[in-house]
Amino acid sequence: MVDVNILLDALVYSNMLALLSLSLTLTIMTLKVANFAHGDLAIVGVYGAYTLMVVMGVATYLTLPVAFLFGGVYALLCYVLIYSPMRRRGASFVMLMIASMAIDIATRSLIQIYADLMKFHLKVYSRAFIFNDVMLNILGVEVRGIVVFSTLSVAVLLSLLYILLMKTKFGIAMRAAIENPPLAEVLGINVERVYAISWFLAGGFAGVAGFFLPFRIPTSPDLGFIILLPIFAASILGGINSLPGAVIGGYVVGISEILGTYLLSQPPINMSTAYRPAIPFAILILTLLLLPRGIASIWSRGD
Amino acid sequence: MINIFLLLVDIGTMYGIFLILASSMELEYGELGIPNFGKVMFFAAGAFTVGAIAVRIGTWLAGITWEGEFKTKSILYSTMVSRYFASHPLQAIAVFLLTLAIAAVFGAILGIVASYPAIRLREDYLAITLIAAGELFRIFGRNYDPLIGGTMGVGVPDVLAWLPPGTKEAGYILLSLSFAAATWLMLYRLSTSPFGRTLRAIRDEELAASTLGKDIVKYRMKVLALGSAMAAVAGVIYAYYMGSVLADDFNPLKTFLVVLMVVLGGSGNPFGTLVGVAVYIFLDRTLAILKHYIVLPFDINYAAMLLFGIILLLVLMYRPEGIVPERPLLTVKAKFCKGDGEKPERRLCK
């Protein structure tokens, strides 16, 4: 039987992936092109939180909103300064894609420089950092804080998003602007502003997801690129235009990856854990081959 | 002190290698419109082939028996093989040609395999698929020790060891640049031929091109096979020049740099490729030299990559056609009416 800790780890990882996959899908719904810098948004967020912790001595979990803010603002800047102007000038699909790659390289380099500077000033030995967790006592059981907080964060953020999109006037306008921008414009909705706000939200969600990272593994600047594959696998599995699908995809990929890696590393297979990316890759390939429109195509009538 | 000679050798050889890579990218993206974000995987295919085979064949030819693990001993044995090659030039050349042929075929096959998703997927799904495949390839090279020595890398024997020092380095430049010239000329001939025009037609208006009876699938396969073979050849030269193959060297950053060269130089124009590679090499080497003189609290390589990322963004935003823009298509009328002074004036040309 599988150790409980592995299952809890899978839960935390999946919580993170669900938020990242959801936010990636949100950006694709507005920009219509996949953003290769998406994983980096999470890292920007967590470095923001880390800075606050280290420089101002704020308690770990209290810096969570800062992660949201950093991720959100950075995403907003990317949209307003780069993607939106390019799109208005008629940039093609491929050009936007290459731009996102360039943004990824530039962002990662920036974070690397920042990490170097931090190491220099803080005089720590390693560039990668971890967050120390708290142990909570739930109903007599000792549980790591991150398990509770990550699950709680996901639940809260998803609920808020649902309320926003379904119950508020602004949310309806947002869905309209995503579905049919010219018609929304004619009705007087400022589509550019709606898109910018959705990018801010997406970046914020990514930042929160990034916040969970250092509780599990030493966090370094390249992590944003490394998690890109699972994020994409989750989004594509969910169906590139479906927010609920993205969340489900996040859990499927996350649990498969953690459990799969663990099980395959046991005898008799004894596969090295370094081959971990093979699992989300396999999910990606299978989805593209068998169910190209993702899980969402199962419950929605095809258009 | 900077050794000017070695610097020039390095610039020349790397220019050649990158020109081959950029030419392959230009063929796939500039002409056909498929941005091959998995470029480094095909580059690695060539290099890994050399890494896995060269030292093994070399020891077999030299009659050396292996003792110990491949991973830990490869550097030792490849040095021994290099010494053997110093007095057996024909065998050295043979090994080079053999590994080259195998690598090119391997690359072409990989390219054909990659063309299946390339046809069916939209560009961003294709990109993540290729990037992920490339990363798995790299991880495999890194973890499966018998292939290319895992995290230690593998030693590659010096196939030009039979040349005296001084000439040998020149030999590497010559090797690299002649392959690069051949590749670029191939690109140029293809680009200006009907084949190239068809590619650009498919790139710009696929539906229309397919109605003209052109088998799109065949063209894509051919281009990807050729482009991947080119990248593998570049990998072969790179491996022999470096003298070693290390899996982690073949990461997506290399693909990004090739994309930068093509876009910056000007996609859709082979001359742009020449310019793009030159600009990159210039910037890269300048930064490498600066590294010796400037001390920063952070690694200057990161600043270099940041700079490259920003350059690419600026080009995409403000001069997407690149330094050397694509030349507009010669229309039928223009060609028809060029006239040769002998035939009477044609009615259509008024």
Added chain:
Amino acid sequence: MSVFEVEGLRVGYGKLEIIHGVSFKVEKNELFVIVGPNGSGKSTLLKGLFGLASIKGGKILFNGEDITKLPAHERSKKGLAYHPQLNNTFENLTVRENILLAGYFLDRDELERRLENVLEFLPEIRGFMDRKVRTLSGGERQMVAFAMNMIKEPNTIMFDEPTAALSPKMADLIFDRILKLKTEYGLTVVLVEQNAKKALELGDRAMLLVTGTIKFLGPAEELLKHEDLASMYLGLRG
């Protein structure tokens, strides 16, 4: 003062000019019909009047005001509504959400009041208020688009082939409501139609548009009875 006074209007897309200098007037509370063969530019003319195509020359006066250079969403604030042929609703949203979006800038009470009026005018909609538009039939969708325009309480509505691809029964229903707009609500209606016979029967004045120029401008029944023009361009026998 006429509702529309159009002088020498030229409309097109990019470098292409489709309407080559037309002049006409639309009077208050009339049902003005525009007919013509396919490709004559009827849709483009309407788009030009609303501000969704590029005006290459000429002038448009709307209720005395020069709106030639006014952007589209400003024109709608002046009481002009436009019912396009395609893409006139948000398919993945419910009917209620669509209408709410149309009345985006209204406050809650006003929106409720207007919604009641719209439902009186189009009572059929009550039956599918909470269904997603993409589950509706063609005729039902046109009614939703209709309602979205009515919620703005315009004084003038322009319709671009609202009955295209509808069953005769549905088409009749739409025509009936359009006529009601004029007779019961006092609106001015501009109607572009492929179904020339029915449109001309309903209309007051008509315009025949052929390849971007006016071939007839006058009372609708005259055009209907006009042997040459009616048979040549509209496929009607005398």
